[in-house]
Amino acid sequence: MTPARQSPNHELNNLLCKIIGSAELALLRVTDSEARMELEAIIDLAETAASVVARRAPLSPWNG
Amino acid sequence: MKKQSILLIDDDIEMLRRLTEVFLAADFAVHAAPDGLVGLRRFEMSPPDVVVTDILMPEREGLETIMAMKQARPAVKIIAMSGGGRIAAGDFLKLASALGADAVIAKPFRLADLLKLVEQILAPEGSGDVGRAA
Numbered sequence: 583m584t585p586a587r588q589s590p591n592h593e594l595n596n597l598l599c600k601i602i603g604s605a606e607l608a609l610l611r612v613t614d615s616e617a618r619m620e621l622e623a624i625i626d627l628a629e630t631a632a633s634v635v636a637r638r639a640p641l642s643p644w645n646g
Numbered sequence: 647m648k649k650q651s652i653l654l655i656d657d658d659i660e661m662l663r664r665l666t667e668v669f670l671a672a673d674f675a676v677h678a679a680p681d682g683l684v685g686l687r688r689f690e691m692s693p694p695d696v697v698v699t700d701i702l703m704p705e706r707e708g709l710e711t712i713m714a715m716k717q718a719r720p721a722v723k724i725i726a727m728s729g730g731g732r733i734a735a736g737d738f739l740k741l742a743s744a745l746g747a748d749a750v751i752a753k754p755f756r757l758a759d760l761l762k763l764v765e766q767i768l769a770p771e772g773s774g775d776v777g778r779a780a
Contacts, residue, residue, distance in 0.1 A: 592753075596658055600661055601754075603668070606668070606757045607664060607757070629754070
């Protein structure tokens with residue numbers, strides 16, 4: 583299998599996407615309000631991290 | 647009522663699992679593929695209503711996959727996932743058009759936003775605003 587050519591930005595964005603997705607899927611199952619707040623905080627933090635990634639190393643979305 | 651079907655293509659198996667889980671929870675008939683080559687085979691065997699594909703993948707890249715699918719079935723709706731970072735709102739249409747996709751969503755995104763985008767893109771013409779950004 584040919585390895586995909588991922589830049590560091592892609593790797594970070596993929597990881598952040600999985601963190602956000604995991605927290606969202608957990609939110610579908612968790613009913614405890616404190617746990618839900620923690621999960622929402624994780625999503626917010628991951629989105630903040632994504633903004634930092636974009637600001638530090640802006641990359642054109644045109645290359646995938 | 648027949649379930650709407652979705653083909654998910656991503657070489658990142660963990661991501662594919664999350665995508666599969668959210669669309670199963672939303673009552674879609676889900677087909678998943680770990681690369682564009684397998685995705686294209688599944689597309690030919692069982693044409694879905696909508697395809698969500700990563701752009702950068704091994705074996706057969708997302709762009710080739712999108713082109714082949716659009717050539718085979720021009721009416722199929724395709725959403726491309728871009729890993730290149732957040733995109734300015736005005737660039738979505740331009741990027742989608744350049745990729746041959748109907749819409750683009752930039753990683754990292756919320757699964758809820760992707761689900762909303764898929765539902766918008768599958769909505770009958772005139773039944774709502776089809777967002778292209780996320």
